[in-house]
Amino acid sequence: MLYKQANVVLIQRKDVLWTGVPGEDYLNFGSVVVSGDNSKLMFNVTCEFCQAPAGFNNRPFVADTNGGNVTDISDLFPVDLASSWSGWGNMALDDDGSKAFISVLRSGGEKNIYYKDLSSGNNYYAVNSNDFSNAWLNHDASALYLGKFDAGYDDILKRHKQGLWWAQLGGAPRWYLDIHDMPCNGMCDNLNALGYMGNSKRDDHTFFVWNSGAPSNICAGEDCNHNALWHSQLDGRAETLTDREHYWVSSYVGGWRGISTERGETVLYSYIDRKGDPQKLVTVDRANRAEKELTWTTSLNGFDDAFITPSGRYAAAWALPEAIIGRRCSTCSTTAPGIPGPTTSLTIRHISAIWPWIARCQPWRAKRRLVDPSSREAALLTRRAHSARGEAK
Numbered sequence: 001m002l003y004k005q006a007n008v009v010l011i012q013r014k015d016v017l018w019t020g021v022p023g024e025d026y027l028n029f030g031s032v033v034v035s036g037d038n039s040k041l042m043f044n045v046t047c048e049f050c051q052a053p054a055g056f057n058n059r060p061f062v063a064d065t066n067g068g069n070v071t072d073i074s075d076l077f078p079v080d081l082a083s084s085w086s087g088w089g090n091m092a093l094d095d096d097g098s099k100a101f102i103s104v105l106r107s108g109g110e111k112n113i114y115y116k117d118l119s120s121g122n123n124y125y126a127v128n129s130n131d132f133s134n135a136w137l138n139h140d141a142s143a144l145y146l147g148k149f150d151a152g153y154d155d156i157l158k159r160h161k162q163g164l165w166w167a168q169l170g171g172a173p174r175w176y177l178d179i180h181d182m183p184c185n186g187m188c189d190n191l192n193a194l195g196y197m198g199n200s201k202r203d204d205h206t207f208f209v210w211n212s213g214a215p216s217n218i219c220a221g222e223d224c225n226h227n228a229l230w231h232s233q234l235d236g237r238a239e240t241l242t243d244r245e246h247y248w249v250s251s252y253v254g255g256w257r258g259i260s261t262e263r264g265e266t267v268l269y270s271y272i273d274r275k276g277d278p279q280k281l282v283t284v285d286r287a288n289r290a291e292k293e294l295t296w297t298t299s300l301n302g303f304d305d306a307f308i309t310p311s312g313r314y315a316a317a318w319a320l321p322e323a324i325i326g327r328r329c330s331t332c333s334t335t336a337p338g339i340p341g342p343t344t345s346l347t348i349r350h351i352s353a354i355w356p357w358i359a360r361c362q363p364w365r366a367k368r369r370l371v372d373p374s375s376r377e378a379a380l381l382t383r384r385a386h387s388a389r390g391e392a393k
Contacts (some may be wrong), residue, residue, distance in 0.1 A: 010067035016045045018072060020054030030058075033091050033256065034065065036139065036201075036310075040097030040118070041065055056084035060091060062100050062118060073100060076114050076123050080107045090134050092256065094141035095201070101126055101141070103133040113144070115169075128172045132165070136256075139201040142169050147196040148208075151175065162191045164206060166234060177236045183212040185226070195251025197269070198259035201310060205264030205286070206232045207241075209249045229269050231286065241284050242291055246271040250302070253281075253317075257307035260286075268308040268315055281306055281317055 013024035021027065030044040040062055047057045059074040074084075081087045082105045090103040090113075101115040110130035116123050126135065127144060131151075135144040144167050151161040164177035179194055187193040195209035213219060213226030227249040232238040250270040253259065260267040270281045278296040281303055285292075294315055297303065306317035 010041075010065075011063060011070055015067075015070050016061055016072070018055065018059070021047055021050055022054075026050055031091065033093055035093040035097030036095030037097060038065055040093055040100075042091045042093050042100050044091065056081075058084045058088075060088075060100070060102055062093075071118075073116050076100075076102055076104075076116050078104060078106055078112070078114075081105075082107045092135075092137055094137055095139045099141050101135070101137065103135075105133065115141070124170060126169060127167045128170065129167070132167075132173065135167075136199045138199070138204070139262075143167070143204065144169065145199040145206065146173060148191055148194050149173075150191050160189070162189070163194070163236075164196065164208070164232070166204075174234075176234045177206070177232050177238060181236070182210055182230075182238060185213055187211060187214070195249070197251050198254045200260045200264030201258075201262045203263045204234045205260060206234075207254075207259050207264075207267050207269075208232070209251045210238075212245070225274060227271070229267070229271075229284065231264075231267070241267065241286060242289055244273070246273050247275050247277070248272040250279075253303070253306040255305060255307060257305070258310060260308060261312040262310040266308065266312045268306060270303055270306060279303065281315075283308065283315060 011029075013027045016027060017024055026047045026049060028046050028048070030046055032041060032043040034041055041064070042060060042062050044058060044060050046059075047054055050057050056074050056077060059072055060076065061070060061072055063070040077084070077088065087105045088102050090101070092101040093099065094101075098118055099115050100118060101113060103111065103113045105111055111133040112130060113126040113132060113135055114123060115126045126141075127146070131149065132146045135146050137144060146165040146167060148163065149165050151165075153159070154161045159180065161175055161178075163175060163179045165173045165175055167173045179191060180188065182194075184193075193211040197207040197209060199206050208230050209227060210230045211227045214223055225247050226245050227247065228245045229241045229249055230238050231241050248271060253268055253270050258268075265286055266283050267286060268281070268283055270279060272279050278298045279302050280296045281294045283292045283294065284290070295317070303317040306315070308315040
């Protein structure tokens with residue numbers, strides 16, 4: 001069968017005009033996020049060449065997923081917002097689309113996370129702190145997972161309070177994982193040894209990368225192979241999820257789309273086992289620590305925007321064509337992960353670019369053969385790819 005993806009216009013520039021904008025041609029749509037129940041959109045609109053009377057030149061909006069009820073929510077911005085261009089970001093919606101979140105940087109250097117209750121229109125602090133600018137939400141946004149943070153020197157502990165933090169909605173940050181409780185042989189006071197990956201939507205499962213060895217710039221041979229995938233809940237008791245440490249583990253998979261299934265039963269991660277090995281994308285069953293390889297790549301670009309759906313039925317990744325030489329494309333391809341260029345309207349195609357809908361591969365990509373990453377053919381393909389990008393062979 002032959003399929004064609006339809007572009008259905010949901011929202012046009014004229015729908016998001018605000019006072020002071022000379023005309024709709026000045027406006028462009030930016031990023032988009034979607035609520036878990038697919039009822040609400042949150043997106044930003046920019047007016048790059050608007051003058052001062054137009055007010056904020058980069059604004060968040062919300063709308064129904066059918067294009068109705070378009071609402072400018074830039075009243076979330078504090079009066080001392082550092083910049084409407086660089087002073088806010090990290091848009092998020094809770095699963096039922098009832099709350100919209102942004103992080104802001106204020107002119108005095110304070111960092112805050114705000115949210116709007118979309119039913120009442122009221123604005124609130126999401127976290128009672130001036131130190132945090134990003135958060136993962138649980139399913140109903142009753143808990144915010146704030147990632148890693150150094151809270152400074154503690155007179156009682158006689159050292160810095162470093163590790164992972166979380167907060168109840170509207171509450172103060174709480175420290176729940178201390179990096180000084182982690183195994184360490186060279187980076188004991190270095191928060192960079194921890195790479196926060198994300199949390200499950202339910203049951204408070206945290207996933208992170210920990211390097212228990214020496215920094216990569218001074219290690220050699222097996223001394224470098226001390227990166228592993230770890231798991232904790234809010235009690236701070238951490239454990240590895242696999243029995244092997246690696247040369248490198250990525251902390252950039254998952255994103256807001258999802259690092260794990262809804263209750264954290266299955267987690268997605270990517271690693272290079274030993275220096276020179278291909279990069280693998282795998283899933284791990286948290287209960288039995290079983291690892292399942294999905295695909296691999298020898299490209300230096302690796303995988304981008306890899307995620308797993310809440311049901312665990314699909315795991316997907318986006319990569320440049322030369323990155324997918326290991327397995328059939330259906331296990332690793334997805335629609336384009338971002339919103340391409342300045343756009344004149346918000347379409348169904350844009351939503352599919354950022355929502356976990358898995359697309360079929362292009363025929364030319366699906367027919368790629370399995371190539372042994374240690375073979376001369378794989379080395380030749382890699383050199384050709386680097387040459388095409390102007391990189392050293």
